[in-house]
Amino acid sequence: MFVNFHSESPLTINSMTLNITEIRKDFPILQRETRAGIRLTYLDSTATSQKPSSVIQAMDDYYRQSNANIHRGVHTLAEEATAMYESAREKIAKFINAESARQVIYTRNTTESINLVAYSWARANLKQGDLVILTEMEHHSNLVPWHMLQTERGIELEFIPVTEDGLLDLETYKALLDRRPKLVSFTHMSNVLGTINPAAEMIRLAHDAGAITLVDGAQSVPHLKVDVQSLDADFYAFSAHKMCGPTGIGALYGKAALLESMPPFLGGGDMIKEVKLRSFRPNTLPHKFEAGTPAIAEAVGFGAAVDYLNGIGMDNIAAHEHEITEYALERLEEIPGVKVFGPSADKKGGVAAFTLVGVHPHDVAQILDRDGIAVRAGHHCAQPLHEKFGIPATSRASFYLYNTKEEVDLLVNGIYKVKEMFG
Amino acid sequence: MDDLYREVIIEHYKNPAYRGKLDPHDISFADNNPLCGDHIQIDLRVGTDGTVTDARFDGHGCAISQASADLLIESIIGKPLEEVKKLNKDSVLELLGIELGPVRLKCALLSLKVLKAGVYGLGEAGDDLVE
Numbered sequence A: 001m002f003v004n005f006h007s008e009s010p011l012t013i014n015s016m017t018l019n020i021t022e023i024r025k026d027f028p029i030l031q032r033e034t035r036a037g038i039r040l041t042y043l044d045s046t047a048t049s050q051k052p053s054s055v056i057q058a059m060d061d062y063y064r065q066s067n068a069n070i071h072r073g074v075h076t077l078a079e080e081a082t083a084m085y086e087s088a089r090e091k092i093a094k095f096i097n098a099e100s101a102r103q104v105i106y107t108r109n110t111t112e113s114i115n116l117v118a119y120s121w122a123r124a125n126l127k128q129g130d131l132v133i134l135t136e137m138e139h140h141s142n143l144v145p146w147h148m149l150q151t152e153r154g155i156e157l158e159f160i161p162v163t164e165d166g167l168l169d170l171e172t173y174k175a176l177l178d179r180r181p182k183l184v185s186f187t188h189m190s191n192v193l194g195t196i197n198p199a200a201e202m203i204r205l206a207h208d209a210g211a212i213t214l215v216d217g218a219q220s221v222p223h224l225k226v227d228v229q230s231l232d233a234d235f236y237a238f239s240a241h242k243m244c245g246p247t248g249i250g251a252l253y254g255k256a257a258l259l260e261s262m263p264p265f266l267g268g269g270d271m272i273k274e275v276k277l278r279s280f281r282p283n284t285l286p287h288k289f290e291a292g293t294p295a296i297a298e299a300v301g302f303g304a305a306v307d308y309l310n311g312i313g314m315d316n317i318a319a320h321e322h323e324i325t326e327y328a329l330e331r332l333e334e335i336p337g338v339k340v341f342g343p344s345a346d347k348k349g350g351v352a353a354f355t356l357v358g359v360h361p362h363d364v365a366q367i368l369d370r371d372g373i374a375v376r377a378g379h380h381c382a383q384p385l386h387e388k389f390g391i392p393a394t395s396r397a398s399f400y401l402y403n404t405k406e407e408v409d410l411l412v413n414g415i416y417k418v419k420e421m422f423g
Numbered sequence B: 001m002d003d004l005y006r007e008v009i010i011e012h013y014k015n016p017a018y019r020g021k022l023d024p025h026d027i028s029f030a031d032n033n034p035l036c037g038d039h040i041q042i043d044l045r046v047g048t049d050g051t052v053t054d055a056r057f058d059g060h061g062c063a064i065s066q067a068s069a070d071l072l073i074e075s076i077i078g079k080p081l082e083e084v085k086k087l088n089k090d091s092v093l094e095l096l097g098i099e100l101g102p103v104r105l106k107c108a109l110l111s112l113k114v115l116k117a118g119v120y121g122l123g124e125a126g127d128d129l130v131e
């Protein structure tokens, strides 16, 4: 059978840094204007990244050429669609260096991946009084599923504190581990502070204490080279839409023995091996956790996104983002009244959440929008973290492979305009 | 769009006339905008004839939410509660004198939701109150 997979997109990349002019041409949306004569300056990739033509094209091709429901079908299209769906899974598995593709479960997003662990693994393994350790910098998606389990099961929650400069307090973490938690679940990279947490060390410490680990990789997989085996993560969750892929699909990586021991999450078609009127036998991995018709075109797009990122190189992307972030922090901190949250550039990814004295972040974002500059304002689904810093909200600029220093300059000029209006 | 930050809005944001609390009061209610964490509390004093004799708002939020709260409070003092109950989205937009997209509309309407939830004695400020 022949399936025409999309080749990696051609890019000219300078040896050390990226050729951003060329990269920007891959993203059609970056050419648009948000109003007459004003070109888009997209600084909101932490919320969702833009999509390169190769990803859009791969999904379009799938619908035009190969659309069919997967598995069970024997006709040509069903075979093609199944092969495309599964080969994307293989690419994703390789991308994070999973032992095998069957350990990569497709979900809707990071949130669903975390909920899958909470519903399946945790409900089978945690009982009243069991301790789960989280951190104060978690996204709501790694808080609320555990709040729900706390209500339902009476599990206990403890939080690794965040220090003034936006790092996790590892001494307190070590002390908490003496209480023998069952699970440690934390974000690899904060979507507000940008902090890149020492995941490998935290996992090693958790394992020494006998705990299972779940890593929220929503922000790390798009921006850093992630190797789940060298991290020794038990579960690792991420979303396609933040890494140049489509919305509606994400993944959960898990260690094979754990995934095999877990009960199914949702019941229905595809996740079964055999169904009787009064009973069923679950399917093998990864299908056990994929009930019903999945997001097939989105999986194909997810695979194309991985191809695209590989074509550029995750190390190159991380190096470019570091350069931009360093520059952005320097320029933002020059502005009187601006306070940037989180650690210094060497300890964080491409995120700059800030406040401007006397102006609400919504107003900052709205006024920047007039100049085509897209930043996010609010608590970024991390309300407890904002409370910790004593602020209701921040404005957040975030950077990806297609952003430039010129865009940072536009942002800085825009903030000066805001100051003038509210003067 | 371009007069979103009309001078009156920035002026009411920076120097609100009715920011504060009333103690004692006859009605007091507070709620948040879950999207952005904006918070507004409204205190009212109501005369025996059912008119609002005094009112204040407190809280934090963007210029739109705070300015619309200040304008709203100004507009209800001296009005019968029965009339306050009839206020809706359009009344607030008229006070602000601007057009708003769906996201910022939530900011603008928070104070009215809080006000009406308080007047009706409800536990929560729902969207249906300002339709």
Ligand SMILES: Cc1ncc(COP(=O)(O)O)c(C=O)c1O
Pocket: A046, A047, A109, A110, A111, A112, A139, A141, A142, A187, A189, A190, A191, A216, A218, A219, A239, A250, A381
């Ligand atoms: C750190 C972090 N975790 C989880 C999520 C949730 O991702 P999704 O909305 O794709 O489930 C996000 C997205 O904002 C995030 O930044």
